[in-house]
Amino acid sequence: MAVSHYDYIIIGAGAAGLMLADVMATDSFFKDKTILILDKDTKKTNDRTWCFWEKGEGQFDSIVHKTWKHIYFAGKKFSKRFKIDPYTYKMVRGIDFYNSLLEDIQKHPGIIFKQAHVANVKDNGQLVTVTTKEKSYTGNQVFNSLFSYDMATHQTKYPVLQQHFVGWFVKTPKPIFDVDQATYMDFSIAQKGNTRFMYVLPTSANEALVEYTLFSEHTLAKEEYKTALEDYLINDLGCADYEITETEMGSIPMTAYDFREHHTKNMRYIGTAGGWAKPSTGYTFKSTAKKTPKLVAHIKSGKPLNSLSYKNKFWYYDLLFIDVLYANNAKGYTVFEKLFKNRKPQQVFKFLDEETSFAEDIGNMMGSPIAPFTKALFRRFF
Ligand SMILES: Cc1cc2nc3c(=O)[nH]c(=O)nc-3n(C[C@H](O)[C@H](O)[C@H](O)COP(=O)(O)OP(=O)(O)OC[C@H]3O[C@@H](n4cnc5c(N)ncnc54)[C@H](O)[C@@H]3O)c2cc1C
Numbered sequence: 001m002a003v004s005h006y007d008y009i010i011i012g013a014g015a016a017g018l019m020l021a022d023v024m025a026t027d028s029f030f031k032d033k034t035i036l037i038l039d040k041d042t043k044k045t046n047d048r049t050w051c052f053w054e055k056g057e058g059q060f061d062s063i064v065h066k067t068w069k070h071i072y073f074a075g076k077k078f079s080k081r082f083k084i085d086p087y088t089y090k091m092v093r094g095i096d097f098y099n100s101l102l103e104d105i106q107k108h109p110g111i112i113f114k115q116a117h118v119a120n121v122k123d124n125g126q127l128v129t130v131t132t133k134e135k136s137y138t139g140n141q142v143f144n145s146l147f148s149y150d151m152a153t154h155q156t157k158y159p160v161l162q163q164h165f166v167g168w169f170v171k172t173p174k175p176i177f178d179v180d181q182a183t184y185m186d187f188s189i190a191q192k193g194n195t196r197f198m199y200v201l202p203t204s205a206n207e208a209l210v211e212y213t214l215f216s217e218h219t220l221a222k223e224e225y226k227t228a229l230e231d232y233l234i235n236d237l238g239c240a241d242y243e244i245t246e247t248e249m250g251s252i253p254m255t256a257y258d259f260r261e262h263h264t265k266n267m268r269y270i271g272t273a274g275g276w277a278k279p280s281t282g283y284t285f286k287s288t289a290k291k292t293p294k295l296v297a298h299i300k301s302g303k304p305l306n307s308l309s310y311k312n313k314f315w316y317y318d319l320l321f322i323d324v325l326y327a328n329n330a331k332g333y334t335v336f337e338k339l340f341k342n343r344k345p346q347q348v349f350k351f352l353d354e355e356t357s358f359a360e361d362i363g364n365m366m367g368s369p370i371a372p373f374t375k376a377l378f379r380r381f382f
Contacts, residue, residue, distance in 0.1 A: 005138045006036040007110075008299075009130050011118050012145030013039035015050070015285055016271025018101040019292045020143055025108040029300050034110045036137060038130065040117040043102065046095035048248055049167075049209060050285040051182070051201065053087045053349050059289065063096040066203045071184040071345060075337030079188070081181060082345045089182045091201060092285070118146065123264040141266050141305060143295075147273035149253065151262060158257035158319070159326040162218070163282035165199070166225035167211035169246040172239050175205030184345075187333040189232060195325060195332025198232050207245075210237075215254060215282075216329055225249075252282035256319035263306035270295065275310075279318035280325075281352055314354040317361070323376040335368055342367035 008024070010017045021037055024030040049065070058064075068089040072081045105111050116132035121144055128142040152160045183200035190196070194216040202208040212228045214220070234240050252272065259275035268274065276291050277284040291310060298308040325332050339348060343364055350356050351364045365373065 004036075004135070005034075005127075007033040007140050008035045009128070009137055009139035009142045010035065010037045010145075011039075011121065011130065011142065012271070013037050013041075013043050013098070013102070013113060014145055014271060015097070016145045016274070016276065016288045016292070017143070018098065018105065019288055020270060020295065021105045021111060022101050023292050023296045025105045025111060027296060027300075030108075030110070032110065035108070035112070036139070037105075037111065037113045038116045038118055038132065038137075039113070040115065042115055043098040044095070046093055046246070048094040048250065049201075050092045050094070050097070051089060052283060052286040053084065053089050054286065055086045055088075058090070060090070060092050060097070063092055063100050064090045065093045065096065066091045066201070068180060068182040068201075070178075070181040072178075072181050072186070073184055073336075073340040073345070074186040074188045075333055075340070076187060078337055078341045080340070084345050084349070087346060087349055089184075091203075121267060123267045125265060128264075128266050139266075141268075141299065143268055143270045145269070145271040145273050147253075147269075147271070151259060151269075151273065152253055152255050152257045155257060158255050159322055160217075160257065161215055161254040161322060161326060161329075162251045163213065163215055163254050164219045164249075164251040165211045165213040166222075166229065166249045167199075167209050167247065168229055168244045169209050169248075170207070170233065170239075170242040171245050172206045172242045174239070174241075176237055176239050177202030177205055177208045179203075179205050185336055185340075186236075187337065188236070189228065191330055191333060193330045195329055196228075197333070198236070200237075209248075211248075215325055215332055217326070219251060252277050252284065254279050254282055254322060254325070256315060256322050258311065258315070260306070260309070265304040265306060268295070268305035268308070278352065279315075280321040283352070286353075312354065313358075313361075320373055320376045320380065323380060324372045327376065327379075328372055331372075335372075339364070339368050 010021055070081055070083055118132050120131040122129045127138045130137045179202050186198040194214050196214045199211040199213050200208055212225050256279050262269050276287050278287050
């Protein structure tokens with residue numbers, strides 16, 4: 001089998017792979033380097049939409065599809081529409097991201113994108129060999145975004161929940177959606193022993209992505225997501241007449257397990273596979289955008305790839321949060337309800353962005369139910 005050699009190989013042209021290639025492409029350190037990107041897909045389909053909040057302008061604004069200035073939160077006893085200024089909630093469509101980044105990246109003469117199914121990756125301490133069905137490649141360093149749940153579930157120290165969801169893009173004959181408001185979490189629906197909510201992203205008065213989302217250990221039978229979405233559209237949104245134009249589904253790991261043992265000197269997992277999904281929320285897109293420049297600085301430092309650690313005080317908060325959610329899955333909604341009742345969404349966003357001071361963290365903790373967190377703290381440390 002023929003082997004080709006590259007300075008760097010990026011496995012997966014998804015969010016993490018393309019953001020990494022994009023940062024490398026614009027950094028003069030990589031001007032004369034060869035970089036191979038491998039993906040089993042052509043990346044020509046709109047396979048997901050990413051949403052995130054940010055203050056003011058951001059690096060993806062040229063491909064942002066829709067923005068909202070208000071969010072709506074509903075618990076069982078409390079609901080409110082919030083103005084989120086100076087934050088904006090933004091949506092980027094997968095296809096726009098893939099098209100835009102692949103076009104930019106391929107202007108770099110040393111970067112090549114190939115469609116290939118990666119079957120094996122091996123670091124021999126000097127070089128990393130990446131084997132596909134057709135060919136093997138070697139790289140001085142490899143960045144791997146191939147995720148599988150067994151990377152995290154082989155251990156029991158850190159519980160692994162899933163943020164799993166099915167979303168329908170619906171079109172309604174009547175205008176029923178508030179186009180300036182994203183329903184961030186609607187917990188008014190039946191919880192059925194888990195943490196379950198609806199997420200609604202209107203793109204016009206009669207078009208929206210409506211997503212049935214759970215934070216729980218196991219996924220549901222397909223029919224259950226369908227029944228819940230139908231029920232919500234008819235009984236909560238008062239819309240019996242709608243057309244489903246597209247669907248999306250996914251499962252994002254929610255765990256404080258940090259994936260560290262999988263990295264080697266010359267091979268680093270990135271994106272979801274690198275533990276970049278924020279454990280307490282599943283938000284990965286902005287977290288990836290923030291972590292990528294730090295990884296690039298580490299690559300330039302010449303240090304072993306497995307010596308980079310992203311751990312900070314927020315990891316401990318996430319750890320306790322997942323412990324609480326795992327132990328009290330049916331009551332998860334109470335944590336969010338209390339938080340949104342007692343704290344402004346701006347404070348919640350800042351905390352989830354890992355930008356708060358210790359004093360602000362205490363404020364957020366006081367705004368959440370104290371008893372389950374204290375119990376989790378004792379269970380974890382004593
Ligand atoms: C439907 C959906 C909606 C989401 N919405 C949000 C959101 O709103 N906000 C947010 O922050 N996060 C969201 N996420 C979570 C997270 O941001 C995404 O999953 C994100 O794409 C993760 O980036 P990644 O690079 O780790 O993985 P991916 O983007 O999935 O990239 C992995 C790549 O590897 C390729 N690949 C897989 N196997 C092989 C193989 N054997 N050989 C070669 N290539 C292979 C895949 O084709 C893919 O392109 C969502 C996830 C999904 C699934």
